[in-house]
Amino acid sequence: MNAMMQREIEAQATLLPELQPQLAEAADRLPRAAGRIFAGGCGDSAFAPQALQDVFRAIGVDVEAKTSMEIAAFATLKATDTVLLSSISGGTKRTVDAAKAARAAGAEVIAITCNGESALAAAASHTIVLPFTPLSRKTPHTLDYAVTLLALGEIARSFAGLDRTVLACEAADLQERLAASDERARGLAATYKPAGKLVLLGAGCDLGTANYAAAKFHEAGGLLALSAETENFIHGMNFMLEPDDTLIALASTTAAEPRARTVTEAFSGICQTHLVFEIGGDLNPAGAFRRLLSQTFTMQLLCLAIADQQMLSVEEPRAGRANADAHAKAQSQAMAFSAEG
Structure with missing residues (x-):
């Protein structure tokens, strides 16, 4: 839809x-x-x-x-x-x-x-x-x-004065990444429970992707999604977890992966947990950029899959749910404010 x-x-x-x-x-x-x-x-x-x-x-x-x-x-x-x-x-x-x-x-x-x-x-x-x-x-x-x-x-x-081709990408490669991300997203969506929260964790660059991913769920009908740093999550935020929740930890660097794995394993007995792991041997700019795109694609497709599962029309404010007009009006009023008055 x-x-x-x-x-x-x-x-x-x-x-x-x-x-x-x-x-x-x-x-x-x-x-x-x-x-x-x-x-x-x-x-x-x-x-x-x-x-x-x-x-x-x-x-x-x-x-x-x-x-x-x-x-x-x-x-x-x-x-x-x-x-x-x-x-x-x-x-x-x-x-x-x-x-x-x-x-x-x-x-x-x-x-x-x-x-x-x-x-x-x-x-x-x-x-x-x-x-x-x-x-x-x-x-x-x-x-x-x-x-x-x-x-x-x-x-x-x-x-940095690097060559123009450093971040060049090929359509075939990105299509393969999209296909792999779609398969992974569908697997994640299969465990999602509408009654629960979605908690997205990341460290370093992955925290930016986690923040972005949570925003997609907010935009897709006001779904409850939270983002946090993987390390800070275990200093109190973890007590919010309930059995219907889904915890996803993103890891695209060698520094982030061990902690993300430990956290998902530790809380696997409390709720659904997943490690979205995207690390390759190429530590150059092109490799880092492609890992970022793969993680981004996965989060985009996860949002789409869950919106489709819940029959939410993502082009409508709050997916057409109650008080949509009031929310849209309040958002417009807040966004119209300028520091210059």
Whole structure:
């Protein structure tokens, strides 16, 4: 029943390889970062730089992930800083506030958006216009997020002075990854109990993916999903687990895998637990990026599978459940607020 979301997920395999050379060229036109680099936005645009931490590390560039609110109101910025801000629409008010605050501090601001005429683009020093048109903005965002991941990765790659082909990907490879992720997601969905919570754990870059995954369930009808760091989970949050819950720990690095395995084994007698394990021998930027895509695909397809199982229309606010209009109105009212009044 959620054909558009399925279409968006499948489109990633063909669109990412097509966009990579264009994004690489656009990134190489940007000035090199002179000092600290921050990256962020709101929602998925805040989760993306978190999820890319292993890719950034493999590239050799230090990029600190921050939310738009942190940049707009709490960060101490310097003129030598570079701030990467993402918003597909370019109209997210808090992200525009962040761009203005960074510019006021003298920092370079790079906007990543589909709208080159947007308020974010106008507030930025430089803009990368994502060379695609979103298929839909009503579903839990999948394709948009993946393109943002690629754009941020290409900017970091360019800052490091690496070749444009470093993050190049092939459609056939991504289609294989999508197929493997779909099989894995269906296995996870088979154990999901609607009466319980979904708890998603991750460490390092995987925490960014866990945060993103939880947001997809929130968007897909307001489903109860929580995300946390794998280590911090066992310091009290674990006492929330009930028999109907599903606990999923993500692990795509050698540092994260042993702890994720221990935690899932420890709580397997309390609720359903799963380890989503994605580690290969290739520790280069391309390998790190592909592992991230595999984890991302799995979480996207898990969200879709559970929404379909529960007969939830993901293109409707709260999937058409009670008080949907009130929730949508409250969200619009809150999002309309600007720090400038």
